[in-house]
Amino acid sequence: MAVKIRLARSGRKKIATYRVVAADSRTQRDGKFLETVGYYDPQTNPKTFQFKSDRVAYWIKQGATPTLTVKNLLKQDRFYEKQEQIDKGAAPESVTLERKPERKRKPKVHKVKSSD
Numbered sequence: 001m002a003v004k005i006r007l008a009r010s011g012r013k014k015i016a017t018y019r020v021v022a023a024d025s026r027t028q029r030d031g032k033f034l035e036t037v038g039y040y041d042p043q044t045n046p047k048t049f050q051f052k053s054d055r056v057a058y059w060i061k062q063g064a065t066p067t068l069t070v071k072n073l074l075k076q077d078r079f080y081e082k083q084e085q086i087d088k089g090a091a092p093e094s095v096t097l098e099r100k101p102e103r104k105r106k107p108k109v110h111k112v113k114s115s116d
Contacts, residue, residue, distance in 0.1 A: 004067060006070060007029075046102050075100070076100045
C-alpha cells in the first residue's frame with residue numbers, strides 16, 4: 001500500500017479548510033484516510049497550519065511521501081531541520097526554530113488577446 005501525506009478538503013463552498021492526512025494514494029481526495037496529522041487554513045492572513053510532528057515523522061519513516069503542497073508547508077515550518085536535530089539527540093522540547101515567513105508572490109498578469 002502506497003501511503004501519501006496529503007490534503008483533504010473540508011469546510012463549506014468557497015471557504016475551504018484542509019486536514020493534513022496520511023492516506024492510501026489510491027483513495028479519493030476526501031475519502032478514507034489512515035490518520036489526521038494536522039490542518040491547513042489558507043483563508044486566514046497569514047495562512048495557518050499545524051502539524052503533529054511526531055506522527056508526520058512516523059509516517060515518513062514508514063515510507064509515506066508528502067505531496068508537493070504538504071512538502072512546501074513542512075519546509076515552511078522547518079520540519080526537516082527540527083527532525084534532523086531530534087535525530088542527532090536533541091530533546092524535542094528543546095528544539096525551537098522559528099517558522100519561515102510566507103512567500104511573497106507576484107500577482108498574476110492576465111494576457112489580453114489582441115483581435116487583429
